[in-house]
Amino acid sequence: MKKLLVTGGAGFIGANFVHYWMQHYPSDKVVVIDALTYAGNIANLASVKDNQNFTFVHGDICDQNLIETLLTEHDIDTVVHFAAESHVDRSITGPDAFIETNILGTYALLKAAKIVWLDAPKAEGKEPKENHRFHHVSTDEVYGTLSATDPAFTEDTAYAPNSPYSASKAASDHLVRAYHHTYGLNVTTSNCSNNYGPYHFPEKLIPLVITNILHNKSLPIYGDGDKLEIGYM
Numbered sequence: 001m002k003k004l005l006v007t008g009g010a011g012f013i014g015a016n017f018v019h020y021w022m023q024h025y026p027s028d029k030v031v032v033i034d035a036l037t038y039a040g041n042i043a044n045l046a047s048v049k050d051n052q053n054f055t056f057v058h059g060d061i062c063d064q065n066l067i068e069t070l071l072t073e074h075d076i077d078t079v080v081h082f083a084a085e086s087h088v089d090r091s092i093t094g095p096d097a098f099i100e101t102n103i104l105g106t107y108a109l110l111k112a113a114k115i116v117w118l119d120a121p122k123a124e125g126k127e128p129k130e131n132h133r134f135h136h137v138s139t140d141e142v143y144g145t146l147s148a149t150d151p152a153f154t155e156d157t158a159y160a161p162n163s164p165y166s167a168s169k170a171a172s173d174h175l176v177r178a179y180h181h182t183y184g185l186n187v188t189t190s191n192c193s194n195n196y197g198p199y200h201f202p203e204k205l206i207p208l209v210i211t212n213i214l215h216n217k218s219l220p221i222y223g224d225g226d227k228l229e230i231g232y233m
């Protein structure tokens with residue numbers, strides 16, 4: 001049985017992940033921490049809220065003490081880290097929140113995981129927590145922008161973030177990597193492309209276009225309409 005701490009579980013992908021996980025691994029325990037920013041919606045978790053293996057905590061990932069408490073009290077072995085400021089356009093008009101949550105929030109999570117999984121057992125003369133894992137959800141936007149004829153990004157593509165959003169995600173990727181190489185934390189990072197589907201926040205491209213069509217409103221075109229000039233999450 002696994003015990004997961006899911007950050008940002010009231011957001012778009014996090015909520016889909018929680019539903020998937022609880023359906024496929026019903027005996028696992030899932031604790032969600034979410035600050036319920038404009039992008040978080042507790043109603044996204046309505047169908048699991050009464051499950052005895054589910055706990056919701058309204059909190060900020062930057063609160064390292066809270067994270068340490070959750071990791072310890074729930075005996076968490078797996079962190080799945082979705083929480084982020086995720087909208088590129090907002091990062092251009094107000095980058096501060098992106099630096100705070102995406103970089104400092106990830107750093108607080110890493111510090112808490114290191115203390116609870118590695119340092120605390122060692123201080124008691126025990127082995128580090130077995131089978132722990134910190135999974136960091138990042139974005140392909142850390143690799144920059146592709147032109148129509150460029151080959152696809154791979155894991156070996158050099159980082160070239162172009163927006164405050166992707167720069168903050170790139171910084172968090174580097175911190176996650178460093179915590180593995182420096183301290184031995186078991187980490188994985190995924191750099192997915194754009195997702196769409198249920199619970200998608202309506203400011204994002206696909207739900208925005210569909211909602212505008214349904215309300216007979218005009219559709220936003222970016223650049224010359226040939227490609228998206230600003231990456232849309």
Ligand SMILES: NC(=O)c1ccc[n+]([C@@H]2O[C@H](COP(=O)([O-])OP(=O)(O)OC[C@H]3O[C@@H](n4cnc5c(N)ncnc54)[C@H](O)[C@@H]3O)[C@@H](O)[C@H]2O)c1
Nearest residue numbers: 008010011012013035036037039040060061083084194195
């Ligand atoms: N949506 C995409 O297409 C896409 C593509 C690639 C990568 N990603 C990455 O996947 C992850 C999830 O994306 P999403 O689209 O579901 O995002 P989202 O904006 O829908 O959800 C983010 C969630 O994080 C929460 N949150 C924000 N700041 C917080 C904080 N300080 N403490 C606790 N919770 C906080 C919000 O309340 C929200 O519930 C992000 O890390 C994003 O960078 C998303």
